[in-house]
Amino acid sequence: MKDKKDFKKFLLLWATQTLSRLGSSLTPFALILWTYGSTGSALDTALLTVSSYMPYILLSLPVGAFTDRMNKKKVIVMADAAAASCTFIILLLWISGSLEMWHLYLLNGAIGSAQAFQQPASEVAITLVTPEDGYQKAGSLNAFSNSVINMASPAMATALYATGGLGLVITADICTFIVATLFLVLFIDIPEENRRGGDGMDHVLSDLKEALGFLKKRPGLLEVILFLSSINFIASIYNAALPAMVLSFESEIVLASLQAVSGAAMITGSLISTVLPKPKSRILVIILSLFFSMGTENFMLSFSKNPLIWYLGAFSGWLFIPIMNANLDVLLRSNIPAVLQGRVYSARNMLQFFTIPLGYLAGGYLVDDVFEPFMASGRSGVLNILFGTGKGAGAALLFFVIGILDVLVCVVFSSMKEMRKLEG
Numbered sequence: 001m002k003d004k005k006d007f008k009k010f011l012l013l014w015a016t017q018t019l020s021r022l023g024s025s026l027t028p029f030a031l032i033l034w035t036y037g038s039t040g041s042a043l044d045t046a047l048l049t050v051s052s053y054m055p056y057i058l059l060s061l062p063v064g065a066f067t068d069r070m071n072k073k074k075v076i077v078m079a080d081a082a083a084a085s086c087t088f089i090i091l092l093l094w095i096s097g098s099l100e101m102w103h104l105y106l107l108n109g110a111i112g113s114a115q116a117f118q119q120p121a122s123e124v125a126i127t128l129v130t131p132e133d134g135y136q137k138a139g140s141l142n143a144f145s146n147s148v149i150n151m152a153s154p155a156m157a158t159a160l161y162a163t164g165g166l167g168l169v170i171t172a173d174i175c176t177f178i179v180a181t182l183f184l185v186l187f188i189d190i191p192e193e194n195r196r197g198g199d200g201m202d203h204v205l206s207d208l209k210e211a212l213g214f215l216k217k218r219p220g221l222l223e224v225i226l227f228l229s230s231i232n233f234i235a236s237i238y239n240a241a242l243p244a245m246v247l248s249f250e251s252e253i254v255l256a257s258l259q260a261v262s263g264a265a266m267i268t269g270s271l272i273s274t275v276l277p278k279p280k281s282r283i284l285v286i287i288l289s290l291f292f293s294m295g296t297e298n299f300m301l302s303f304s305k306n307p308l309i310w311y312l313g314a315f316s317g318w319l320f321i322p323i324m325n326a327n328l329d330v331l332l333r334s335n336i337p338a339v340l341q342g343r344v345y346s347a348r349n350m351l352q353f354f355t356i357p358l359g360y361l362a363g364g365y366l367v368d369d370v371f372e373p374f375m376a377s378g379r380s381g382v383l384n385i386l387f388g389t390g391k392g393a394g395a396a397l398l399f400f401v402i403g404i405l406d407v408l409v410c411v412v413f414s415s416m417k418e419m420r421k422l423e424g
Helices: 005-039 042-068 072-096 101-129 132-187 201-216 219-249 252-275 282-303 307-318 321-335 338-353 355-376 382-387 393-414 418-423
Strands: none
Touching: 005 042, 005 072, 005 101, 005 132, 005 219, 005 252, 042 101, 042 219, 042 338, 042 355, 072 101, 072 132, 101 338, 132 252, 132 321, 201 219, 201 338, 219 252, 219 282, 219 321, 219 338, 219 355, 219 393, 219 418, 252 307, 252 321, 282 307, 282 321, 282 382, 282 393, 282 418, 321 338, 321 418, 338 355, 355 382, 355 393, 382 393
């Protein structure tokens, strides 16, 4: 049985990785501001995320198998260093005045490839340094850090961007990477108790087969993954449309404030999740949390042009997400053995996240080429009364459509029975 010092290891790993992720989250938000200000296209901004997610998804399965056979600390450090190097190249291109969209797409692809290695290694590292009875607390702290990042990074990125442009934002990003990496290398010991021998391609293929076979034998896990995959598709349409709508009606400050309110809601939800008792059904908590979240924010964004209503919608939409994530984290760690987690988490990532770039592409296309032209055509009639006129009205109509889709997805998956068997 692990001693109490193990959770101290988790706390140090959690704190330093949170700092690194906070810095890393600044640059993508600043790039959205830079891109939309340069092109005015929702699709161009959506492609920033698509270009980073595609290699991440394509590499998830083989990388997970490799990660299980590699030193987790080395994987995290090398992956973070590769991502930081790409970010530094963006800085140099911006300073020289030669930064173009194709540069960002190419470098984002390289960063996404690095994240494909970093993410499963980090997931397993957390399991290796955390005692089993600390999973709930660890999940809640992870949800809390995600909330802080979501709240702080837009405001920080906007302030830095307004002060020193893209260069100052990227400099802050690189500084947090250096600090976090030094702490990881010098002070954090990650055990390798589940590291497997052999690194040939035959071993990797065998591991991939084992991961997919594990999921195939557990249809409940597959149902959970497919449910979240569907939610991710719709949520990505939301993410692609949000900057286009907000920046059409308001300023960058309102967009950053909206993101900050979402983060504040997640912090509140994280604090609530730390004191909640173990639920009778984690699956039910996951479904109800998403049903409430997706069924409120999208409709409040679509029917109002008042930022105060948007803030209220953002708070209600993100309040229960940390509670959902904490229960999902416990559910997965409890049902997947640590020795399999690297490759199974990677298989999960591929199946659960492949819909994200599809959602961003769909969202950017629907805003630019379908909903905005339709609302500007003068043929929308009563829809103009409901969702407004001019640039941004099409995105508002799209929020109404995806709000309906979110509710339908939650209703459909709530009737599936295999997921409930995961809880014994």
